[in-house]
Amino acid sequence: MRTFGTQAIGIRTPIIHQGDNLPEIITNAIIEHTKETNTTICDHDIIGITEAVVARAQGNYATVAQIAADIKTKFPTGPVGIVFPILSRNRFSILLKAIATAVDELYIQLSYPTDEVGNHIISTEQIYEANINPHKDVFTEQEFRQLFPDLKHKFTAIDYLELYRNLGNQAKIILANDPCEILKYTKKIIVADIHTRTKTKQRLLTAGAGTVYGLEDILTQSINNSGYNQTYGLLGSNKASEDKVKLFPHSCEEFVTKVQTLIYEKTGAKIEVLIYGDGAFKDPVGKIWELADPVVSPAFTNGLLGLPNELKLKYIADTEFAHKRGTEAREAIIERIRQKQKNLIGKEETEGTTPRRLTDLIGSLCDLISGSGDKGTPIILIKGYFDNYACE
The missing domain is CATH 3.40.50 (Rossmann fold)
Known part of the structure; x- marks a missing residue:
């Protein structure tokens, strides 16, 4: 069994200035990362770019x-x-x-x-x-x-x-x-x-x-x-x-499409791209709801439309397959995932999953990884976000 699932990685870039060719900078940074880590960019990987560097490159x-x-x-x-x-x-x-x-x-x-x-x-x-x-x-x-x-x-x-x-x-x-x-x-x-x-x-x-x-x-x-x-x-x-x-960046749809196209030309991988701002989450101690931007993501590619379509793994493990253990339990759950319906909204086996838009979930993940301080990682590479327990 594969031991890793979704990975979110902060990618460093040069300091971005007005007039910079940001799609090219992003593409080069991603390719350099794959060389450093001996990895590849795959279909359905996600690249998040903070709205701040998009607006800075625009001079907005x-x-x-x-x-x-x-x-x-x-x-x-x-x-x-x-x-x-x-x-x-x-x-x-x-x-x-x-x-x-x-x-x-x-x-x-x-x-x-x-x-x-x-x-x-x-x-x-x-x-x-x-x-x-x-x-x-x-x-x-x-x-x-x-x-x-x-x-x-x-x-x-x-x-x-x-x-x-x-x-x-x-x-x-x-x-x-x-x-x-x-x-x-x-x-x-x-x-x-x-x-x-x-x-x-x-x-x-x-x-x-x-x-x-x-x-x-x-x-x-x-x-x-x-x-x-x-x-x-x-x-x-x-x-x-x-x-x-x-200001919040403008012409964002054109931007995410340009990045998606450049990555495809350089790597052959059909990735998804979003621009993200504040995440949509609340600090339980300070009571502050982080989202002071009008939206989490002002633009994203079409593969990020919609909501997650996931089974609640622990629910089916404790109900349908409570009597199974070890390899038998794993194989039964994998088959259950492979046979799941394309639209699980309202189904009991999804109870407890997060009914939020993909862009809000992914944008919040990006915001938490990049932070708002001196990490210097305005690009987030997310691998395996659309994987599940059945993926080898």
Whole structure:
């Protein structure tokens, strides 16, 4: 019996700069890896590329001034409100600077006790102890500080209310979980949440909002030679400097197809390719849901469409073949896997498997392998992902 299954390997590359031929760099790095390890690239191997290097090679950046110029066209005059931004210097600080530069007056409504992705302003226990109803209770910053004097984040030691007020040119802070509270201050709204943005927009418009844009509606085209993203705008952006953000990459479908084609030309193997950003998983200690990008994977080749179609191995071992042992059990399970249906959705023998899209699972695996620090492996090679216990 073969002793190894799926393998995920971080592949090092040179530092990527604007204008680099990234598909060629990726292909060369993969081929060099096979030479170093005396391995081969096989059909159905997967290559993941972090969105950061794709955007860097594209030069997909925007400055505070370029972002502000687009916002100014959407909100020429009057006060503007921001609803539900996440608490992140990396994700939102530069965007807030740009918004504050563009508008006459700014209101920021934060959700509590956490933002959308689980960053805590205060703990859930503090809410209960203060006898607060987070579904309806609304606070100004001053009222909130009277109840909770220490608002420094547990891990970063940042007081995000103070930080956002100052970055927003002394913006007024409101804490409420009903997005319609912002309408008491202004009818002009920037919806800043990520995964719930469509619902938030609908609620505001139904409640009488005037002008409503989401972060995904800003920089959908180049402004004053800026980068852009036609689908996600500012969503998925990261701080690049004190005056600039790196945007989510554009033209991603063309990119993954190019990499797939180059690998085939060089190796003869039909691989799958995806671009990945944040993984979709939650930290059980810090309570932070990692996914601050709008999607795990903005583009992937067709072989990564769909959900896993897997039997729950321990379930069939404990039920159908509980009476078998050793080689007999192994051979029975292998035959059971070979005979499984092409669509197992809803079948009892799949209970306990993970009903998530392949791209979310694979992208999360890639994100965990590459990390966000100094590993220097923006490419992940995954071998044997589509193997199962029956594969020799």
